[in-house]
Amino acid sequence: MFVFDISNPLTLLLLLAATVLLLFLSKEINRSVVSGIVLFAYLILLIVHVAQLTTLPEEYRYMISTITRCLAIDFVFILISFFAYLWVDDVEAKAKGKKSYNNSLDWFWKKV
Numbered sequence: 001m002f003v004f005d006i007s008n009p010l011t012l013l014l015l016l017a018a019t020v021l022l023l024f025l026s027k028e029i030n031r032s033v034v035s036g037i038v039l040f041a042y043l044i045l046l047i048v049h050v051a052q053l054t055t056l057p058e059e060y061r062y063m064i065s066t067i068t069r070c071l072a073i074d075f076v077f078i079l080i081s082f083f084a085y086l087w088v089d090d091v092e093a094k095a096k097g098k099k100s101y102n103n104s105l106d107w108f109w110k111k112v
Contacts, residue, residue, distance in 0.1 A: 003052060004045070007069040019077065023084045030096070032089040039081040046074040 006012055019038055026034035053067045 003063060003067060003070070004048070005066055005070060006045075006073050007066060012073065015077070019081065023081070023088070026084075026088045027091055030088075030092045032085055032092050035081060035085040035088045039078065039085050042074060042077045042081055046071065046078065049074055 006015055022038050023035055026032060026038075049067055049070050053064070053071070056063065056067070
């Protein structure tokens with residue numbers, strides 16, 4: 001059974017680098033769509049890991065710890081990309097002079 005093991009340090013480092021680069025790209029071009037794509041990709045990865053965990057055959061039970069580590073890392077990346085999406089959406093709204101999608105974290109962005 002193939003598991004996209006993101007708990008491997010090299011894979012984790014590459015995913016982190018790709019995420020940071022895409023988030024900075026979305027900030028530079030003032031398009032929150034790019035950070036939304038990153039968030040959507042991590043949500044898909046979370047769904048894949050949950051599906052693999054729930055449909056895990058008996059002979060692959062030794063992989064439960066690996067998949068649960070991957071799920072924890074998925075949640076961390078979803079949290080990071082969600083806040084980055086809100087941040088880039090706020091930057092895009094200010095640059096284009098329109099209302100942001102969600103201003104509930106406006107107090108936080110003023111301190112950053």
